[in-house]
Amino acid sequence: xxxxxxxxxxxxxxxxxxxxxxxxxxxxxxxxxxxAEFYQPILDWLxxxxxxxxxxTVFIFKLExxxxxxxxxxxxILSKLETIESTTINWYFHEDDEDMEEAGTEFSELVEVPxxxxxx
Amino acid sequence: MKYIYELHKxxxxxxxxxxxxxxxxxxxxxxxLAMAERNMDAIGETSNIKRKVFNVMVECLQNIVKHAxxxxxxxxIESPNGSAVFMIGQEEDKYIVTSGNPxxxxxxxxxxxxxxxxxxxDKDGLKTLxxxxxxxxxxxxxxxxxxxxxxxxxxxxxxxxxxxxxxxHFDFEPIDDHFSFFSLKTIISRNKEEKK
Numbered sequence: 001x002x003x004x005x006x007x008x009x010x011x012x013x014x015x016x017x018x019x020x021x022x023x024x025x026x027x028x029x030x031x032x033x034x035x036a037e038f039y040q041p042i043l044d045w046l047x048x049x050x051x052x053x054x055x056x057t058v059f060i061f062k063l064e065x066x067x068x069x070x071x072x073x074x075x076x077i078l079s080k081l082e083t084i085e086s087t088t089i090n091w092y093f094h095e096d097d098e099d100m101e102e103a104g105t106e107f108s109e110l111v112e113v114p115x116x117x118x119x120x
Numbered sequence: 121m122k123y124i125y126e127l128h129k130x131x132x133x134x135x136x137x138x139x140x141x142x143x144x145x146x147x148x149x150x151x152x153l154a155m156a157e158r159n160m161d162a163i164g165e166t167s168n169i170k171r172k173v174f175n176v177m178v179e180c181l182q183n184i185v186k187h188a189x190x191x192x193x194x195x196x197i198e199s200p201n202g203s204a205v206f207m208i209g210q211e212e213d214k215y216i217v218t219s220g221n222p223x224x225x226x227x228x229x230x231x232x233x234x235x236x237x238x239x240x241x242d243k244d245g246l247k248t249l250x251x252x253x254x255x256x257x258x259x260x261x262x263x264x265x266x267x268x269x270x271x272x273x274x275x276x277x278x279x280x281x282x283x284x285x286x287x288x289h290f291d292f293e294p295i296d297d298h299f300s301f302f303s304l305k306t307i308i309s310r311n312k313e314e315k316k
Contacts, residue, residue: 010150031178033146033185065171067178068275075254096168099175099283106251 004045012038013063017045022054026077027062027092030070039073046080053084062092062120063100071103078111088114095119134209135216141205144188149181156208169215169310173208175283176217176306179276181206184221215308223302228292231302234274239287246282253278284308 001019008014008028016025032038059081066074081087091104101117108115131139137159140152156177160170184204204221223231241249253275281288289305 010154011146031182065174065178067175067182068279069182071275072254094167097171098168099171106247110251110255 001049002045004041013066015042017042017049019049019054022056022058024057025060025062027060027064029064030066030074032070035067035069035073039070039076043073043076043080046077046084050080050084053087055086057081057084057087058090059087060090060092061104064094066103075107075110078107078113082111082113088116090116090118092118092120134207135211136207137210138208139205140207142203144181144184144204144206146185149178149185152181152206153177159210165310169308172283172308173215173217176280176308177208179280180217180219180304180306183276184219187221187223211310213310215310216305217308218303218305220301220303222295222299223292225294225298225300228300228302232290232292235277235288235290238274238277238281241281243282243285246278250275250278250282280306 003020004015004017006012006015011029011031011033013026013028013030016023018024026042061074078089081089089108091108093100093104104115104117130136138152138155140148142148153174157170157174160173165173184206188204204219206220207216207218209216209218238246238249277288284306286307286309289307291303293301293303295301
């Protein structure tokens with residue numbers, strides 16, 4: 001399967017989606033001008049991946065900041081992951097960033113996917 | 121040339137560290153954010169406060185950008201002055217993020233109701249509202265298609281209220297038969313002990 005590997009910018013996150021190496025990660029800042037357009041390729045990739053997923057999927061969110069428009073798309077990603085068996089979310093937050101911790105908790109309450117919370 | 125001195129005095133009096141007036145785009149948003157961040161870094165602001173100010177600034181700026189785009193698409197009447205103003209004040213105990221932009225009179229009541237509702241809620245109420253709005257978007261399909269065209273739906277205001285932990289201050293000043301000037305002010309406390 002095609003690998004998505006794009007560097008982060010000042011307003012978009014770094015993204016790695018690599019089925020063969022089992023790396024699924026979104027990190028950095030997310031405040032793109034058009035979040036729906038930015039995340040569409042990721043949602044498409046997950047649709048394809050969902051049709052033939054790895055036995056286990058650990059999806060990492062290590063976000064420093066995301067805006068409200070991105071939060072809707074993050075929920076869309078989580079909704080896709082919800083349908084993929086044996087998926088775990090590793091939700092990273094900076095140890096003094098209560099807001100990011102809370103954001104993770106809220107997402108975990110909206111979808112049926114196990115979340116592991118980790119600090120960095 | 122007296123206006124220069126007047127403007128300078130106003131900025132000093134109001135502790136304004138940044139004022140931008142003009143057209144708002146994503147590029148401008150990024151520049152404004154970068155300037156404000158550099159300023160906060162330079163004075164050694166704590167990362168917690170920096171994050172909150174950044175958060176409120178992003179929602180505020182992107183609200184203006186979205187509004188400007190929506191107006192272009194929806195409104196047939198040309199805005200008297202399409203530009204908006206954005207300011208950051210830095211006082212000893214707080215940051216003040218302010219914006220002002222013209223809105224059509226028909227939207228005044230909608231905005232007012234939305235903001236009053238947000239201000240009537242406590243921390244848990246805001247959390248519930250946030251989850252309701254975001255869930256609604258999910259039920260109505262991916263990409264936030266169910267929400268307002270540009271992904272608005274007032275999530276930005278809710279987030280500003282949540283991150284600042286304070287009420288949103290707002291005002292509508294009539295411009296003419298078609299437009300009003302919408303001012304919005306969010307205060308972020310620099311006092312770490314003050315947890316709301």
